[in-house]
Amino acid sequence: MSFSYVSHLYCSKCEKTYSVQEQNQLCECGAPLLVAYKMDELKESFTPQDLLARKADLWRYHELLPVQAAENVVTLGEGMTPLLHMKTIGQDMNIPHLYMKDEGLIPSGSFKSRGAAVGVSKAKELGVKELAMPTNGNAGAAWSLYCAQAGVTSTIVMPIDAPEITRKECTAAGATLYLVDGLIGDAGKIVGQAVKDYHLFDASTLKEPYRIEGKKTMGLEIAEQFGWEVPDVILYPTGGGVGLIGIYKALQELQALGWIAQDKLPRLVAVQAEGCAPIVKAWEEGKSAAEPWQDAETVAFGINVAKALGDFLILDAIKQTNGCAIRVSDEALLKELQAVASAEGAFVCPEGAATFAAARQLREDGWIKQDERVVVLNTGAGIKYPNTIEVDAPVLQPNEKIVKETVK
Amino acid sequence: MSFSYVSHLYCSKCEKTYSVQEQNQLCECGAPLLVAYKMDELKESFTPQDLLARKADLWRYHELLPVQAAENVVTLGEGMTPLLHMKTIGQDMNIPHLYMKDEGLIPSGSFKSRGAAVGVSKAKELGVKELAMPTNGNAGAAWSLYCAQAGVTSTIVMPIDAPEITRKECTAAGATLYLVDGLIGDAGKIVGQAVKDYHLFDASTLKEPYRIEGKKTMGLEIAEQFGWEVPDVILYPTGGGVGLIGIYKALQELQALGWIAQDKLPRLVAVQAEGCAPIVKAWEEGKSAAEPWQDAETVAFGINVAKALGDFLILDAIKQTNGCAIRVSDEALLKELQAVASAEGAFVCPEGAATFAAARQLREDGWIKQDERVVVLNTGAGIKYPNTIEVDAPVLQPNEKIVKETVK
Numbered sequence: 001m002s003f004s005y006v007s008h009l010y011c012s013k014c015e016k017t018y019s020v021q022e023q024n025q026l027c028e029c030g031a032p033l034l035v036a037y038k039m040d041e042l043k044e045s046f047t048p049q050d051l052l053a054r055k056a057d058l059w060r061y062h063e064l065l066p067v068q069a070a071e072n073v074v075t076l077g078e079g080m081t082p083l084l085h086m087k088t089i090g091q092d093m094n095i096p097h098l099y100m101k102d103e104g105l106i107p108s109g110s111f112k113s114r115g116a117a118v119g120v121s122k123a124k125e126l127g128v129k130e131l132a133m134p135t136n137g138n139a140g141a142a143w144s145l146y147c148a149q150a151g152v153t154s155t156i157v158m159p160i161d162a163p164e165i166t167r168k169e170c171t172a173a174g175a176t177l178y179l180v181d182g183l184i185g186d187a188g189k190i191v192g193q194a195v196k197d198y199h200l201f202d203a204s205t206l207k208e209p210y211r212i213e214g215k216k217t218m219g220l221e222i223a224e225q226f227g228w229e230v231p232d233v234i235l236y237p238t239g240g241g242v243g244l245i246g247i248y249k250a251l252q253e254l255q256a257l258g259w260i261a262q263d264k265l266p267r268l269v270a271v272q273a274e275g276c277a278p279i280v281k282a283w284e285e286g287k288s289a290a291e292p293w294q295d296a297e298t299v300a301f302g303i304n305v306a307k308a309l310g311d312f313l314i315l316d317a318i319k320q321t322n323g324c325a326i327r328v329s330d331e332a333l334l335k336e337l338q339a340v341a342s343a344e345g346a347f348v349c350p351e352g353a354a355t356f357a358a359a360r361q362l363r364e365d366g367w368i369k370q371d372e373r374v375v376v377l378n379t380g381a382g383i384k385y386p387n388t389i390e391v392d393a394p395v396l397q398p399n400e401k402i403v404k405e406t407v408k
Numbered sequence: 409m410s411f412s413y414v415s416h417l418y419c420s421k422c423e424k425t426y427s428v429q430e431q432n433q434l435c436e437c438g439a440p441l442l443v444a445y446k447m448d449e450l451k452e453s454f455t456p457q458d459l460l461a462r463k464a465d466l467w468r469y470h471e472l473l474p475v476q477a478a479e480n481v482v483t484l485g486e487g488m489t490p491l492l493h494m495k496t497i498g499q500d501m502n503i504p505h506l507y508m509k510d511e512g513l514i515p516s517g518s519f520k521s522r523g524a525a526v527g528v529s530k531a532k533e534l535g536v537k538e539l540a541m542p543t544n545g546n547a548g549a550a551w552s553l554y555c556a557q558a559g560v561t562s563t564i565v566m567p568i569d570a571p572e573i574t575r576k577e578c579t580a581a582g583a584t585l586y587l588v589d590g591l592i593g594d595a596g597k598i599v600g601q602a603v604k605d606y607h608l609f610d611a612s613t614l615k616e617p618y619r620i621e622g623k624k625t626m627g628l629e630i631a632e633q634f635g636w637e638v639p640d641v642i643l644y645p646t647g648g649g650v651g652l653i654g655i656y657k658a659l660q661e662l663q664a665l666g667w668i669a670q671d672k673l674p675r676l677v678a679v680q681a682e683g684c685a686p687i688v689k690a691w692e693e694g695k696s697a698a699e700p701w702q703d704a705e706t707v708a709f710g711i712n713v714a715k716a717l718g719d720f721l722i723l724d725a726i727k728q729t730n731g732c733a734i735r736v737s738d739e740a741l742l743k744e745l746q747a748v749a750s751a752e753g754a755f756v757c758p759e760g761a762a763t764f765a766a767a768r769q770l771r772e773d774g775w776i777k778q779d780e781r782v783v784v785l786n787t788g789a790g791i792k793y794p795n796t797i798e799v800d801a802p803v804l805q806p807n808e809k810i811v812k813e814t815v816k
Contacts, residue, residue, distance in 0.1 A: 056464035056488055076754060077490020077510060080464055085486055088557070102485060102728050105513050108755070109791050149496070149753035155810070158805060172749035172790065177801040178810060186806035194810040225681040341580035345553035346484060347516070382580065383792055389576040393585040395568060398594035402563070402586060402602040 005042040006066045009033040009209050012313060020066060023126045032206040032310055033064050034128035034249070035213055039256045048228060048259055052401055058082035058114060058217040064253060065118055066213050072125040074150045076107035078117045079217055083225040083375070088343040093360045097373040100230070101222060101347065102314065104381030105287050108142045110302075110349075111218065111243065111379045116142035118214030123201060124150040131155070132194050135189030135205040135303050136239065137162030138380060140177075141169035143203060148173040155194060157187040162301060165384050183296060187305055205240040206309045215243045218248025222375060228259050230266045235358050237351035237379055238270035238279055238325075241307035241314035248317035257392060266375070268323035271358040272328060273298030276306060279314055283325035288312055299330045299388070300350040303378065328357040337361070337388055350384055352378030412452040412509045417617050418540050428474060431534045433615050440614040440718055442657070443474050444620055446665040447598035452578060456667055464488035464521060466625040473526055473620050480533040482558045486525050487625055491633040491783070493784040496751040503770045505781040507639070508754065510788030515686055516550045516577060519626065519651065519787045524550035526622030530607060532558040539563070542595030544647065544710050545570030546788060548585075549577035551611060556581040562611075562643040563602060565595040568707060573792050591704060594712055613648040614717045619754070620654045620736030627658025630783060636667050638674050640780035643766050645759035645787055646678035647713035647735070649722040656725035667721075671737060674783070676731040676793055678722055679766040681706030681738060685723055691733035707738045708758040710787065732775065733749060736765040742809060744768070744797055757793055782796060 009018035013031035016022045018033070027033055046063055054060040058079025067073055072224040073246035082102050090098030090281075121141060129308035132155040133143060139155035147154040155173040158166065159182060180187045190203060195202045202208065213368060223230055227365060230251060254260045270279050282289065286369045292307040308314065318325055335355035340346050355376035362368045384387065396402070417426040421439035426432045428443070431580060435441055454471055464469040466487025466511045475481055490510050496507030511519035528551060531539060540563040541551060541612065548564035555562040562583040566574065568592060578585045588595045610616065633640055638659060644652040657677060662668045680688050684704035692698065700715040726733060745761035750755050756764070765785035770776045790796065804810070 002811070021590045029694045052460060056475060057490065064565060074753075075492070076512060076752075077492055082465065082485020084483070094532060101513075104517075105485060105515065107510075107513065109512075109517065109754075109789060145749070145753035145755065147753070148750050151730075158803070165791050165794050167799045167801060168794050169755055169791065171799045171801070172746065172755050173753055174750040179801050180806060180808075182806040189806070190804060190808065190810060197809070208513070227516075234743055265507050314563060338580065341553070342582040344484075345482075345515075345555070345557035347553065347577055347580050380518060380790070381789075383573050383577065383789070386573050386576050389495040389580045391575045391576060391579045393584070393587050395587045395589055396565070397596060398597070400588075400598065401605070404606060 001045055003062055003070050003201035004065055004068045005038045005063050006068060007036045007038045007329050010036055023128060023201060024209060025202050030314065033209040037064060037253065039097045039253065043257050046257065051224065058117065058141045058214065061217055061220050064220065065117065066210050067121045067125055069125065072121050074121045074124060074146050075117055076113065076145070078106050078113045080221055081105045081223065086344055089340055089356065092343065093363050094370060095359060095363050095368060096372050098359065099375045101218060101377050102346065102347065102376055103377065105380045108138065109381035109384050110142060112142040113140040114214040114217055115242065116146040116209035116214065119143070119203060119208060119211040120146035120150050121154060122210040122368055123152060128152055128201040131201040134184055134191045134365055135165030136184050138302060139295065141166040144170040144173035144175035147175065156201065157190050159183055159187060163384055169311065199388045206244055212249065214240050215246035215369060216250035218243060219247035220254065223251065223254055223260055230260055230264060231367055231375045232266060233269060233374045234266045235269040235271050235355040235376045237300065237303050237354050237377065238272055239312060240308050241270065241279065241310050243377065244270055244317055245310055245313045247269050248321065253287065264280060264350035267319045268321045269358065269362070270318055271355050272326040272327050273300050273303055273354060274327045275330065276304050277327040278306060279308065279311060280316060280325040282311065282326045283318060288315055300333060300354050302351045305356070326361065327357045328361065332357040334388060339342055347382030348378040349380035349382055350388055352380065409453055411470055411478050412473060412476045413471050414476060415444045415446045418444055418549050431536060431609060431816070432617060433610050436684065441617040443617055443660065445472060445778035447661065448460060451665050454665065459632065459733055465623065466525065467741050469625055469628050471631065472628065474618050475526065475529045475533055480529050481533060482529045482554050484521065484553070485523055486514050488522045488629055489513045489632065490585045493533065494752055495765065500751065501771050502778060503767060503771050503776060503782050506767065507781070507783045509626065509783055509784065509785050510754065511654070512779065517789035517792050518546035518550060520547040520550040521620035522625055523547065523624040523650065524622065526555040527611060527616060527619040528554035528558050528560060530618040531560060534719055536560055536609040539609040539611045540599045542592050542599045544592050544712060545574030546710060548727045549574040550582035552578040552583035554788055555583065563596050563608065567591055571792055591712065591714060613650055620657065621652045621656030626651060626664040627655035628662065631659065631662055638668055638672060640674055641782045642674045643679050643763040644783045645708065645711050645762050645785065646680055646722060647711035648716050649678065649687065649718050651785065652676055652678055652725055653718055653721045656729065663686060670760055673729045676729045677724050677766060678726055678733040679763050680733065680735050681711055681734045681762060681777050683738065684712050685735040686714060687716065688717060688733040688735045690719065690723060696723055705769045708741060708761045733741065734766045734769065735768065737760050740765040742796060755789035755790030756786040757790055760788065769782055
């Protein structure tokens, strides 16, 4: 058995193919490249039983990942995050089979570590020495940290409003960090220029083909955790949308292997914020690509992406799975964040909270049926977003006593 | 097979035993109670192979945990955290077989969730409705969150200097939070009074017997992750010391089951900060209990514990395993925190960084040998401690360019 069954890269729009032995970015036509595997060969020799004795991290699926030599794996133990039955909040929403995939339990406290682990490992394998990327915070933090382990130099550009903790992570890892007084699109332009000026590898979302392979492991894990049965609905907070595209790709690969049924895929739901909903708008208008969103703003900063390079892939995945796109208000998601913490003890990130709010809305609308198995993705730890919670606690002196209020 | 093979509680100092069917706190003699299991019975029916198909969380060891009915388990997916080979920093320290058990990858980003998961589950099983505890921050956060899921009311008292994010977690979970203008000992006195005044269950460190059972799963996991061979040395950042006592208990239980060798235990090392080192002082003076430390202060706030109720248990565990106790300076641990992040991409907490600093020191002293397998415990995620890193990043305007300095 090979460590990886990776075959080649193919364009998501035209017919062109590329080698996985060379550094590649976008296709000549400007579209993202995707990774193909030797599925027929793999199907012969690979079964779910092979996974049983493996470690509980995303490298358990190494045959379906692009890194060809085990010694190039850069890892901090990422993956196989819990899939938790959310009984109380599910009951409250009238979705008794509500599950949360908790990506807070991963290095750097964000699902971005999946993309970084696989992306940086492959970059190392291909001899990349210096890379650059724009970020809304968490991806930059994750890539900085994995680059540190790999010995790859990283230049990160993030909006000044990105979660402050992510600056600290980049700095701790030794990245070269710039803040931009603007949005992630502005950061992207600055990175694009630096890539040209200094011949850096461009690790922007979908401008290198391997980040998506890391993200797809969320889909592999959800299928494995349900015993190779897929749920009915998966809700994903959508900014660049790589996770959603990745989950869709993972499920198609599992179908190709014959590990899940051929006739059912979960309905994929792209969840966006009211203040930045380009995918939802395109979906509602029946378009296959999205227009840039003007004056994007939301407390769920990770999904504050005005224009996604993979918009057409997101819209296609939703369409092919009979899914949908939905927007939620900041008010609704913050209320849900509080409700999930106090009902389930799970302190989720605002982007994760948005998927709960969306599930509630889709159940009320009847789009989600009561008996359906629904998975929401919490893409990061709430502790990275201290500003979502206001504290009002009394301060006692050492010899004071607690006096319980008699009237509540 | 029963879900749990718990038998009874026994005093850590006198001969008295107690039932696991009733709410218990300390022994009548004032010493902590420990949990006993029906090891002879369990030995007959339980093998390492039984674990293979189980989920990668701490409940995989349910036979060795005190919760008797599976439906009382309160869980957020905690446990089976990564054991990572720290190649680069290990080489730098001349400890090629240096491993980090990363407790940052756990709910609430702190190993305190292990104690909370098991402690709250058992409290729920025993009908506890309201509990209270003092904390240096992380334990209070963890207990608040698990209590929220269990439907148990929690009252938390923490020093005003505790990590600010932990206040947010308590509040999000719906706990009643008080800050005290003092140290954890002051918080403990306030809780003690409130427990009397309002008939609350006292969940203070070692004042209830089950938190330690959650913590011991770190020891079970380390043994399982090394294929039921124990490492040579385990370094643990020691405040209340429950983790160290728990790891020692776990290893003794594994010996009783015959799962690990009878003739070898890892040398356990209690790591403290120079500004609060009561256990180290007692160890150096050959005493079996520690004196309260005056004017305790360290950046590693989680181990800022002037007097540990279980001091005699910690000192005994060190002695029985030929271990030691060692103090490190705040300067050394902060330097190590930065070194681990930039060399390995792991952003550890200050308490975890202290164990790296201690390992380096013990290797320099020759106490750790070059070929030994050494495990350091990183007890929490660095992202909970933003103040350990200073950021100095340039701010660009949207149309600016990155200008690389020509002189480095």
